[in-house]
Amino acid sequence: MDMPTVAIVGRPNVGKSTLFNRLVGKKLALVDDRPGVTRDRREGDVRFGGLHFRVIDTAGLEESDAATLMGRMRMQTEAAILAADVVLFVIDARAGVLPADQPFAELVRRAGCPVILIANKAEGGTGLSGAYEAFTLGLGDPIPFSAEHGEGLGELHDALKGVLPKPDPEDDEEDEDAPGGRSLKVAIVGRPNAGKSTLINRMLGEDRLLVGPEAGITRDSISLDWEWRGRKIKLHDTAGMRRRARIDDKLEKLAVSDGLRAVRFAEVVVVLLDATIPFEKQDLTIIDLVESEGRAVVIGLNKWDLVADQPGLLKQLREDCTRLLPQVRGVAVVPLSGLAGEGLDKLMQAVVQAAEVWDKRISTSRINDWLSEATSRNPPPAVSGRRIKIRYATQVKSRPPHFALFGNQLNALPKSYTRYLVNGLREAFELPGTPIRLSLRTSQNPFDKG
Known part of the structure; x- marks a missing residue:
């Protein structure tokens, strides 16, 4: 069985990388007080009280134009959510729920996988009011937590044990x-x-x-x-x-x-x-x-x-x-x-x-070089006079190969065009005979006019 995947997401500077380091047991992720230090997905294997899973540290979620660095970081984070079996949604308990938390709570809800809500920076009982405020996100009971001091690890273990896919006994x-x-x-x-x-x-x-x-x-x-x-x-x-x-x-x-x-x-x-x-x-x-x-x-x-x-x-x-x-x-x-x-x-x-x-993995840069060529050779059609734009692609999983496309109006992409893309991926990256999964992620950014 594939090792289950847990993605840590949240807006910038809520302590995601500190939580990642705490779970992995080493300082693999760079941690700093400045927001936005993590720019790419970082992965590590975790053995945690009998649980074994892969954890992904993501860039802080921010509303940004897809063409910008922040926009590409957001797409990487969305891809991690798509690939995850469980999402740890982290807020800053001292700051409470901010307006920026709401759209990303909605994004995580739409992903359809189990979510564990973590109210971080609640050490020694501080920030408990912010933790209770997290109920308003509609993601279930928050766990008051301190990634820096290791408080709340028992509650997190129990929550993960309840939602992680059960390993096949023959695997053991x-x-x-x-x-x-x-x-x-x-x-x-x-x-x-x-x-x-x-x-x-x-x-x-x-x-x-x-x-x-x-x-x-x-x-x-x-x-x-x-x-x-x-x-x-x-x-x-x-x-x-x-x-x-x-x-x-x-x-x-x-x-x-x-x-x-x-x-x-x-x-x-x-x-x-x-x-x-x-x-x-x-x-x-x-x-x-x-x-x-x-x-x-x-x-x-x-x-x-x-x-x-x-x-x-x-x-x-x-x-x-x-x-x-x-x-x-x-x-x-x-x-x-x-x-x-x-x-x-x-x-x-x-x-x-x-x-x-x-089991094949393909780098994001190679996929986007291919995407640029494929869409130049055969551009996506226009819908109501507005051309569909595919801005970015990445592989979110293997076993089987699963790719995510990001852009605008992708929900209007005809099946014939998605078939063209799947056949192109199969041919370009030598993926004969294997099932290929394709997820389409339309940008929700109101300022992205395509």
Whole structure:
């Protein structure tokens, strides 16, 4: 599981960087009495009373034109909010709630993730009236806090424990520092009788899983540890997924939902197709589900030994894949035979490459160089005589790659143009086959007339 992310936000000089240093346990963030010292997002790993998360220190939120330095700092902060699992919204308890706090409280509310309100600089009971005033922000109960003196850490720990995503218990079993590092989690999914268990038995070199000609033998999502070329792999075989309307048996319904859990647990999902009848409607539905869950995808054409004598078939199937599955354009399509043990090495190479693409990070400067060229070559359309402007872009997450665009009137951007941008990102930064997420953030600045 990805480490959860906690973003510290608030207007300038409320003590965000002091809180960041307190959580990380070292002075990684520069702290000064002058507002606006932090200009970029700064990240650190935190182990805090059994909790483990990544914390992001952000620039102070200020209303500014997008083209200015302050405006770009604000965009970086908005990107951090977008990427966060939890937001720590910090106010200065001694100053109380200021008008500048309100628009940013609204921004954090709109992000839709859990918010913990921290009334900082309330050491020794001072500033408690300002802390109580924070109720007016509508972000829940404030925690009276002193980042400088460490007061309120117990209350903050309890609040974080209540809202941070729960780690998967299987994650705790793995030692990331052990030889071979962390296991790559791979789920094998597909229609019933696509040959999933036969493939896994061949990978493991032993008959670990029950197989047979009857469809639907596997009832459970089964987790198996394996090693490929020194790389630790955790394999999940899953029950065959069939259309809901065709599922009458209660046990099979449970098995299919267990298969969905395996997809959510996996980093890479191998969708196994029967090469003799590929790209059935159910195959496309399964791939669409894997993409919507944001997992890296590899398509395995199983039973290839039965059709290998048909010239040009592989090229045709890859073209069909591009046409039928534009949302995972460039996905690896690997012919193989689980029964004969052919193509397994190529399949695993594709799995490891898909994981690397899924986890890829691209610098903000490279993204904005690309954006400038893409919008010059094909400018966004005009709405009511006013051209849509995309001012800035950044990657807010990986696993899968998630990008945020900032500008004006982006809510009016046609789907065809967002498709153009996604395809451009995929091509420019070599992101074949992976789901790509795009968030559009329209400027709320009343002085930004575009």
